[in-house]
Amino acid sequence: MHVTPYAKHLAVALSLVVMAGCSSTGGTQDGSMAGSNGAGSAGMNGGASTQGMNGGQVGSNSMGKRDGQQDGIPQVRTIYFDYDRDTIRSEFEPVMTAHAQFLKSHPNASVVLQGHTDERGTREYNLALGERRANAVERYLTVQGVSPSQLEVVSYGEERPAVRGTSEDSYAQNRRVVFDY
Amino acid sequence: MKRYMSLWCGMLLLLMGSLAHADLTIEITQGSDRATPIAVVPFAEQGAQLPTDIARVIANDLERSGQFKPLDRGNLIASPSASSEVNYGDWRKVDADYLVVGRVNSDGSIQYELMDVYGQERMLGKVITPAGPDQSRAAAHRISDEIFEAITGIRGAFSTQIAYVTSQGVGEDIQYGLQVADADGHNSQQILSSDEPILSPAWSPDGQKLAYVSFETGRPAIYIQNIATSQRVRASSSRGINGAPAWSPDGRKLAMTLSKDGQPEIYVMDIGARSFQRLTRSDAIDTEPSWSPDGESLVFTSDRSGGPQLYRYDLASGEAKRLTFTGNYNSRGRYAPDGESLFMIHRGSQGFQVAKQDLETGRLITLTDSRAAESPSVAPNGTMVIFATQQGGRGVLSAVSADGNASFRLPAAQGDVREPAWSPFLN
Known part of the structure; x- marks a missing residue:
């Protein structure tokens, strides 16, 4: 395809305008990276908690609210998983309980449970693994009495890494479920 | 509301998408020991200038397949543009098993010939007329497909995407x-x-x-x-x-x-x-x-x-x-x-x-x-x-x-x- 220089400039200008317009509507709010803030770091294995807390993006994002959402959403909105596992680690049980309590006391609130994996393995298989993790969180919450109608699972697999890199630390930070209110 | 905004932005970006370019380049990382040496002589241009170096595109295609090893241009011993100008002995000296020559005619058509150096025979001789100068790369890929098939018996896949x-x-x-x-x-x-x-x-x-x-x-x-x-x-x-x-x-x-x-x-x-x-x-x-x-x-x-x-x-x-x-x-x-x-x-x-x-x-x-x-x-x-x-x-x-x-x-x-x-x- 032939593109004139003018058309190229126009395209760049247009895309900047559109991207600026879109940036505030990005669907994912990963929230706090400081996974074990409330749960204590003793039980965390690997470097996830350390990296998460040091490199913390516990900024405006984590407190961001969508229109119509109530205050009091638990601050820790990311829990992490072991490689190839969907078991909820014991140190995240207080986080899970806090979300369960919030959802039960706010029946109009709803949350998207975003499942994520690290980058190893094939992409569509990782989509399935990410869903398995988010499903485990969904099951845990419903067992605690949260209405299934307040919960939705969306798996991103390895498509939306929290951090780049091929170290075990990076992988550990990417294997997560994010509570996206 | 938010979701609708996302949808709108997606549609806008879709419309603009066709203007954005991000070409990839090729780096050969491993050649095969069994690759067949082939000489692809730069095509003579007779009046018509094409934006594409046809012989370069053909040589790159054949090399990428792993089945051919094109000679470096510095090692090309002569520059014939038709089989009638070819001295097979020259090409045996530089160990080319096959030879490709061609020319771009004044009407923009491209003619090429493929020769078996040791058999001393012409295997292919064709004229291709690209729809326009911007189709010259496509014409070169088509020539690569035909050369690949003539030598290996396997249909070439250079004209694919x-x-x-x-x-x-x-x-x-x-x-x-x-x-x-x-x-x-x-x-x-x-x-x-x-x-x-x-x-x-x-x-x-x-x-x-x-x-x-x-x-x-x-x-x-x-x-x-x-x-x-x-x-x-x-x-x-x-x-x-x-x-x-x-x-x-x-x-x-x-x-x-x-x-x-x-x-x-x-x-x-x-x-x-x-x-x-x-x-x-x-x-x-x-x-x-x-x-x-x-x-x-x-x-x-x-x-x-x-x-x-x-x-x-x-x-x-x-x-x-x-x-x-x-x-x-x-x-x-x-x-x-x-x-x-x-x-x-x-x-x-x-x-x-x-x-x-x-x-x-x-x-x-x-x-x-x-x-x-x-x-x-x-x-x-x-x-x-x-x-x-x-x-x-x-x-x-x-x-x-x-x-x-x-x-x-x-x-x-x-x-x-x-x-x-x-x-x-x-x-």
Whole structure:
């Protein structure tokens, strides 16, 4: 395809305008990276908690609210998983309980449970693994009495890494479920 | 409201996509010892100047196949432009097995001849008239196809295209793009751009459409887009995963992964009727379907035995049979065009590799030494497999010959490139 220089400039200008317009509507709010803030770091294995807390993006994002959402959403909105596992680690049980309590006391609130994996393995298989993790969180919450109608699972697999890199630390930070209110 | 905004932005970006370019370059990473030496003499230009160095494009095509080793231009002993000017003895001296000469005529037509140096005979002699100067690369690829077939007996796949996904940025600001380019990375064209993930592009058998997964609404959905017109339809957007679209050989059906009934299962959609048929029923993950060339079965990934392994689902009997037994991770199977072997991602001691399993013997061989290979896609003539891997922390495309002897990389100028899909024959 032939593109004139003018058309190229126009395209760049247009895309900047559109991207600026879109940036505030990005669907994912990963929230706090400081996974074990409330749960204590003793039980965390690997470097996830350390990296998460040091490199913390516990900024405006984590407190961001969508229109119509109530205050009091638990601050820790990311829990992490072991490689190839969907078991909820014991140190995240207080986080899970806090979300369960919030959802039960706010029946109009709803949350998207975003499942994520690290980058190893094939992409569509990782989509399935990410869903398995988010499903485990969904099951845990419903067992605690949260209405299934307040919960939705969306798996991103390895498509939306929290951090780049091929170290075990990076992988550990990417294997997560994010509570996206 | 937010969702609608996202949708609007997605549509706008879709409209603008066709103006964005991100060509890939080629780096030969491993040549084959058995490659055949061939001399491709720069084509004489008689009045008409083309924007393309025809001989260069042909030599690069042939080298990329791994089956040929073009002589360096500095070693070309003469510069004939027609067989009548060729002294075969000259070309024996520089160890060329084959010789390609040609010229660009004043009317823009391109004539070329292929010679067997040791047999001292002309094998091909043709005139090609490109539709315009901007079609000269396409003409050169066509010549490469004809030369490749004349010498190897295998149809050339140089006039094909690849689709792939690009991403730039990290965290909240990642921009994803779906691109289509010539098989050598030139003439790239962005057909979709989004701030939500795009994955799993799959070519329709007629080469006119791509099916893919896009998260642009905040949920995964499968779309079918006409490449030339950008018109598209949403094929599936049920609750949960809508993934891994795969066209049937006749182009009428789309196999896919849906998790609407709980676990990810394989479904087949009749595209015309918009009806869905569920194939697999297991408590495990079933995903990454791909049709056999005869359309009678599908290979898919399942972890029903613990880890991911490949299974063959027979459409007539409805039974699934495990195919892979080497190692504890085999996924994303793709049939060779002759249906006799299966390419896949295999985890070995060195990490994730492209591997090939002979379906008759069950023997599996590893084709790559990459640590993080993904998304193998087979050329329509079965000679090469393109896949995604990493180089210096960035995603790049790479290709390896089906025997593992030759490979090349296609790095992009910036950002990550992944999820390559090799088109069918387009002519």
